[in-house]
Amino acid sequence: MADDEARWIARARAGEAAAFRHLVDANGAALFRVCARITGDRALAEDAVQEALLNAFRHLADFDGRSAFSTWLYRIAVNAALAQVRKRRDAEVAWPQGEGDAAPFDAADESPTPDRQAMSAEIRRHVDAELARMSPMERAAFVLRHHEGRSIEEICAALSLNVSGAKQAIFRAVRKLRAALEASGELI
Amino acid sequence: MNPITDDDLVLYRYRDGLDAARLEQIAAALAESPALRERYAAIERAIAHFDSEALEPDPDLGSRLWRRLSPQLEEAGVVVTSSRGMLDRLRAWLTPTQTRFAFAVAATVLVAIGVGFVVGRQSVTAPPSQVAANDVEAAAARVLEAYVAANLRATEGVLLTASNSGDTSLLEGNRELAQSLVESNRLYALAAARAGNTQLAAFLRQLEPVLLSLANQPGTATLQSSEDLRHFLDSTDLLFQVRTIEARLDRTGKRRADHDGDSAI
Numbered sequence: 058m059a060d061d062e063a064r065w066i067a068r069a070r071a072g073e074a075a076a077f078r079h080l081v082d083a084n085g086a087a088l089f090r091v092c093a094r095i096t097g098d099r100a101l102a103e104d105a106v107q108e109a110l111l112n113a114f115r116h117l118a119d120f121d122g123r124s125a126f127s128t129w130l131y132r133i134a135v136n137a138a139l140a141q142v143r144k145r146r147d148a149e150v151a152w153p154q155g156e157g158d159a160a161p162f163d164a165a166d167e168s169p170t171p172d173r174q175a176m177s178a179e180i181r182r183h184v185d186a187e188l189a190r191m192s193p194m195e196r197a198a199f200v201l202r203h204h205e206g207r208s209i210e211e212i213c214a215a216l217s218l219n220v221s222g223a224k225q226a227i228f229r230a231v232r233k234l235r236a237a238l239e240a241s242g243e244l245i
Numbered sequence: 246m247n248p249i250t251d252d253d254l255v256l257y258r259y260r261d262g263l264d265a266a267r268l269e270q271i272a273a274a275l276a277e278s279p280a281l282r283e284r285y286a287a288i289e290r291a292i293a294h295f296d297s298e299a300l301e302p303d304p305d306l307g308s309r310l311w312r313r314l315s316p317q318l319e320e321a322g323v324v325v326t327s328s329r330g331m332l333d334r335l336r337a338w339l340t341p342t343q344t345r346f347a348f349a350v351a352a353t354v355l356v357a358i359g360v361g362f363v364v365g366r367q368s369v370t371a372p373p374s375q376v377a378a379n380d381v382e383a384a385a386a387r388v389l390e391a392y393v394a395a396n397l398r399a400t401e402g403v404l405l406t407a408s409n410s411g412d413t414s415l416l417e418g419n420r421e422l423a424q425s426l427v428e429s430n431r432l433y434a435l436a437a438a439r440a441g442n443t444q445l446a447a448f449l450r451q452l453e454p455v456l457l458s459l460a461n462q463p464g465t466a467t468l469q470s471s472e473d474l475r476h477f478l479d480s481t482d483l484l485f486q487v488r489t490i491e492a493r494l495d496r497t498g499k500r501r502a503d504h505d506g507d508s509a510i
Contacts, residue, residue, distance in 0.1 A: 074315065074324040075480035081314065082307040093300035103306070107313050114314075114323050202259055203295060209262045224262055228252045235291040 062126055070117050077114055084127060085110070088134040094200040095138040095193065096145075105141045109134035131205075132215045135197055139216075142193040191233050194218075198226035249274055254285050258292065308485070315482075386440060387501045393433045393445065394494040400426055400452060401487050407459050408475045416462070423459040430456055448490060455483065 062083075068076035085106060092109075093102035113120075113133050120129050191199075197216060201207040207215070212223045249271055256262040257271045274281055318324045403426060406419045434449035478484050 072324050074318070074482075077314070077318060077324055078311050078480070078482070081311050085307045085310050086302045089302040089306055090300055093302075094295075099300070102300075103310070107310055110310065110314055111317055111321075114318060115321055117323075199295070202261070203292060220262070224252070224256070228255060231255050231288065231291060232251075234294060235287065238291055238294065 063122075066117070066120070066126060069114065080114075081110060084130050087127065088130060091131065091200060091205055092134055092138040092141075094204055095135065095197045096141050097196075098145075101141045101145060102138065105137040106134060108140070109137040112137065128211070135201065135215045139193045139197055142196075146193075191230050192226075195226045195230040195233070198223055199230035202227050249281060251284065251288060254281075254288050257285075258288060311482075312485075383501060387498055389433065389436055389440060390494045390498045390501075392429075393437070393449070394491050394498065396426065396429050396433055397487050397491040397494070400430070400456065401484060401491065403456070403459060404474075404478060404484055404487070407462070408471055408478055420460055420462055423456050427453065427456045427460055445490070448486065452483075452487075 065076050065079050065083075069080060088106045088109060089102055092105040093099055096102050096105060109130065113130055120126065194216060198212050198218070201212045201215060202209070209220060209223050209227075212218065212227075213220055216223065216226075218226065253263065253267070253271060257268065260268065263271070275285060315324075399422065403419055403423050407416065407423075430449055430452055434446045434453070437443075437449060438446035
């Protein structure tokens with residue numbers, strides 16, 4: 058852990074608001090990215106980051122410095138994101154979507170890239186449907202491996218899985234995505 | 246050799262979860278087999294679909310998170326109250342001379358507030374018509390809020406100029422503006438206290454030492470002093486607080502004006 062970061066953490070432990078603010082600024086964006094990929098929704102991601110930071114700051118005394126501070130925060134944020142997804146899924150079960158409603162992960166990208174724009178609505182619908190079928194754990198494991206470059210060992214720690222469970226979650230995520238793309242003719 | 250599954254290829258893609266011997270076997274097989282290469286390419290294409298998701302946070306994320314977290318942390322007793330922390334950091338930022346001067350002026354303001362309190366209580370005991378008194382009070386509050394909001398806008402400008410500008414002539418003008426703001430800020434703090442708006446009065450009083458130190462900055466203000474001020478502003482959220490209160494006063498003023506307009510109809 059960098060000395061500078063250790064100093065900010067020590068100041069935060071002493072209750073200094075400015076130190077907490079610094080830690081928010083230093084880690085907020087990275088936590089948002091991973092939460093946004095797991096939840097597929099910017100608003101849910103922001104709620105997850107807020108929840109994670111609050112939780113982390115309230116238990117800052119528990120941070121023992123054995124792992125990097127960012128890794129410790131990461132673990133809390135991933136679980137907060139998973140909790141947000143589960144909460145939303147429960148709400149959707151209670152209030153089922155109408156046929157015309159957007160697929161659950163449709164809100165992930167508010168500013169479509171050229172790739173996305175080129176993808177036909179039909180393909181997009183298939184892919185979204187398959188992504189929605191991924192369990193939060195599969196999506197989280199895949200996001201951590203693919204986007205965040207975390208090793209399987211780190212994924213095990215973050216998601217409380219064993220090595221086999223983490224690998225299987227990643228395999229299932231990739232299979233579901235491939236199935237969606239093949240069904241839409243994208244990979245053929 | 247064990248057959249190479251798609252799951253193996255996924256792990257190979259990340260060079261993770263396979264031992265070195267297995268990685269070598271897969272690399273060799275990929276080099277030899279076009280069919281395996283095609284399977285691997287299909288996996289790569291599928292995975293690439295995740296990359297098109299653009300999920301960059303907007304630039305205000307940090308500020309927004311902090312606005313939501315700050316009261317929760319204070320409520321949970323995790324952080325010391327912001328005003329206390331702010332005073333501590335202000336002391337660290339001000340030089341000893343500035344501190345003595347700031348406290349001397351603060352003491353003067355306290356005396357003035359005491360006088361204002363007594364005068365205010367005497368005026369309350371006068372027996373005007375209740376309706377007329379309410380109208381007068383509302384009008385006075387509206388005027389005070391409008392003036393305080395304007396004063397805070399000017400204060401915001403002074404703080405921004407002092408922390409961002411290296412132009413000496415601009416800083417000279419900024420010092421003069423800060424001097425004029427000290428006086429008006431003091432008057433508005435007194436007026437807010439008399440009007441019973443203790444929160445606003447307390448906030449304006451917190452601003453005074455900052456304005457005083459800017460008003461008394463030496464003509465040879467260094468880059469370091471600007472840097473220190475920037476650090477102070479960042480660490481205390483002072484600019485954010487100034488803007489928030491300014492916006493709140495503007496909103497309240499508008500509501501009062503709308504209400505008065507409705508009453509007049």
